[in-house]
Amino acid sequence: MLTDRDVARWRLATQRLVAPHHGSVLDVVTGLLAVQAENRGQSGWSVASRTSGRTAGELDELLAEGAVVRTHVLRPTWHYVAAADVDWLLRLTAPRNRPVFERQLADLGLTSAVLDRAGVVVLEHLATEPDRDRTELAAVVAAHGIALTGHAFMLFLGLLELDRLIVSGRERGTTHTYARYADRVVAPSRFDREEALAELAWRYLGGHGPATERDLAYWATLTLTDARRAIAASRHRLASFEHDGRTFWHDPAGAPPSGEEQEPAGHLLLLLDEIYRGYQDSRMVLDVAGIVPRGRETAIGIALVGGQIVGSMRRTLGSTVRFDVEAYRPLGPVELAALEAAAARYASYLDLPPVLTVRS
Known part of the structure; x- marks a missing residue:
């Protein structure tokens, strides 16, 4: 008889957080269909940790080529999506998300006429000067006498993304940029709505x-x-x-994992990682013991051992990469060793020496 712990371990295998991992970043993004990417600096690890190579440059290259885009889709937040999938996903899910942006913009006093004018300005500018960041585009809009700044401008850009007018451009270092959707996404939508629901x-x-x-x-x-x-x-x-x-x-091809230990046993991940944020109804199969605080989420990251959350995690970059874990219960030597190994893998990906502290 299956238990919650069995379901959690099964998901680790399905998501390729344990061996066998995917062979490439594109396989990860395609296999998950969309990967939450709100935190660009840390979400790259959510992708790389599911591959056998675990390198940072592969995702960067795919984003530069446009084979993977980072845009607002599914829920009204950032996701990595394969360019081949983004069009039908936006057509299917944007109608539910668009009113969220519209309401917030209306509450800020922005009319559709103002937003339409600003949209024309942005698209005309990106036609000749693609890969512009938010600050640059805000300056262009302001130069046309349109008062649209701060949070309102972020919402406005999100609306243009949902309308398939703009999408992620080529990054400049760690800076996110925008380009015209038509210039970056050339794959047409392959499904009508019913077909898209089935594919989803x-x-x-x-x-x-x-x-x-x-x-x-x-x-x-x-x-x-x-x-x-x-x-x-x-x-x-x-x-x-x-x-x-x-x-x-x-998937019928999947099956509950055997009783053998899964490798790797430990993981240090963002709270936004798909193993946590990819579910809501049955998310807490990750907490069989009921030790994770319920209510408002305050943690930034999670420490997992054996498919169970054992603590919260915060990552700090400097000359080292420091992982501070607040354990929800005392951890044994095997669990601590699993987290040490997880810290070493993550640190190798960042090309920094790791420092792990665990407090309970």
């Missing part, structure tokens, strides 16, 4: 499963009705089981 369910559950219909609805900002329709349309490609009063769906 298949790809999400294939890359994140086992998961529930409510997990899917949360992840893709779908109504529960649409999530159920999506799963029904993909049912012939999926398998399921009942657990804890819910139906969990997954």
Whole structure:
């Protein structure tokens, strides 16, 4: 009989956080369909940690080429998405997210006429000078006498992303830039809405499963009705089981891990990592012991051992990379060794010496 711990370990395998890992960054992004990328400096590790090479440059190259884009899609936040998938995903999910941006802009006193004028200015500028950052684009808009700054300007750019008018350009160092969507995304949408729902369910559950219909609805900002329709349309490609009063769906090729130890055993990850943020309904299979504080999330990162959260984690960069773990319970020697190994892998990716402190 499956337990929550079994489901958590199964997800580690599905998401390739344990061996066998994916062979490339593009395989990771395609396999997960979308990877939360709110924190550009740390989300790269969320991708690289699922590959056998674990190098930083591969994601940078894919973003520069445009094979992977970083844009607002699914939930109203940043995600890495393969360019081949971004068009149909935006067509499917943007209608649910667009009102969020519109309401906030309206609350700030911005009218559609002002936003339309600003949009024309941005697109005309990017047509001749692509790969401009937010500060540069704000200055261009201001030079045309349009009062649109700060948080309002960020919301405005998000709206242009949802409307498939702009998308990530070539980064300049660590600076995110924008380019015209039509110049960077050349793959046309391949699905009508019903086909897109079916593809979404298949790809999400294939890359994140086992998961529930409510997990899917949360992840893709779908109504529960649409999530159920999506799963029904993909049912012939999926398998399921009942657990804890819910139906969990997954790729039939997947199976619960054996009792053998998974490698690596420990992980130091962002709270935004797909192993945590990729679910809501059944997220806390990661906390069988019930030791993680409930309520408002205050942690930035998590420490995992054996598919269970054992503490919060904060990363600090300097001449070293420091990982400060606040353990939710005393950890044994094997668990501490797993976190030491996780710190060493992460530090190697950053080409810095690691320092790990664990307090309980």
